[in-house]
Amino acid sequence: MAADIGSGDETSLSDDVSFLCVGLTVVDMITVVGKYPEEDSDQRGISFRKQRGGNASNASTVLTSLGNTCQYLGVLPSTSDPDYSGQPELSLQQFMSNAGKSLHCFTWIHFELRPNVEDYLHMLETVEEYRTKTAQRTGKEPHTVTPYVSVEIEKPELSNPERAMMLADxxxxxxxxxxxxxxxxxxxxVSSASRWCRPHCTVICPWAEEGAAAWCNNEVVTSTASPPGEVIDTLGAGDTFVAGFLHTIARHKTVSESLNFACKLAAAKCTIDGFKGLQGLVKIEVR
Known part of the structure; x- marks a missing residue:
């Protein structure tokens, strides 16, 4: 799928790309120190603040900062108490009542797979059914019909997340x-994970300072990591990578170009505090 999106076909998507990010929002507790700490070192804190976080929430922040139209769907925490651990997950019913009838409004839906995997599988199946019916009505192939779908699989403890791979682009x-x-x-x-995926899909795996790899069209594409310069704040760098890839692949860039941009954007994010000012740090020609 991503191979088709990034093929340079100017008619496949307009520049007005609308995203929906589905997943977690949390309250991050951040301690500010005088300089970026070395591993296992001690420093006196200068200040403390609370900041909205969570993978899907951060991705929506970055996508918006890059100039996209982006909405977030998830369950907000009921308190910022650091001892609170009872935040519920987004249910299938909540997804259907908030987004089920507006799928046509989005170019792309990004799912952060959460522990309630079964609910998320049904959400993905809902989008898949919509795309299949739209394809039948319009005479198109289902994998060319929007909204395109991406899934993030992060936690090793997730139960059988491979099932979600067959429902994503x-x-x-x-x-x-x-x-x-x-x-x-x-x-x-990426090459091993591809066995769970359908044709036309792309598998991405960032690997910290080694860069990132992608499997697409039966080939592996890699990108080296970009040296970040002076490191200020690494919180949310992975979410910035995800958003950077989606931002560029949705605008007709190739998988290789999108991977390179995502690595550069994630490195640039590490040189600033939070996400403010992220736009403009990395330049890429977007048609």
Whole structure:
């Protein structure tokens, strides 16, 4: 799917791309220190603040900062108490009541797969059914019909997340999840994970300072990591990578170009505090 999106076909998507990010919002408790800490070192805190976080929430922030129209769907925490651990997950019923009748409004829906995997599978199936019916009505192939779908699989403890791969066009797998499968490098990870995916899909795996790899069209594409310069704040760098890839692949860039942009954007994010000012740090020609 992503191969078709990023093929350079100017008629496939307009520049007005509308995203929906589905998943977690949390309240991050952030302690500010004098300089970026070395591993296992101690420093006196200068200040403390609370900041909205969570993978899907952060991705929506970055997509918006890059100039996209983006909405977020999830359950907000009822308190910012650091001892609170009872936040509920988004249910299928909540997804249907808030987005089920407006799927046509979105170019792309990004799902952060959460522990209630069964609910998320039904959400993905709902989108798949909509695309199939639209394809039948318009005479198109289902994988060319919007909204396109991406899924992020991060936590090793997720129950059988492979089932979600067959329902997505782009799949992001984390280094931790890849290692729990026994894959010790990013190229092995994307090529091995591809066996659970349908044709036309793309599998992405960022691997920290080694860069990132993608499997697409039976080939592996890699991108080296970009040196970030002075590191200020790494919180949300992975979510920035995801958003950067989606931002560019949805605008007709190739998988290789999108991967390179995502790596550069994630590195640039590490040089600023939070996400404010992210736009403009990395330039890429977007048609």
């Amino acid at each position: 782009v799949i992001f797998i984390s280094k931790d999840w890849a290692r729990c499968k026994g894959w010790e490098d990013m190229t092995t990870a």
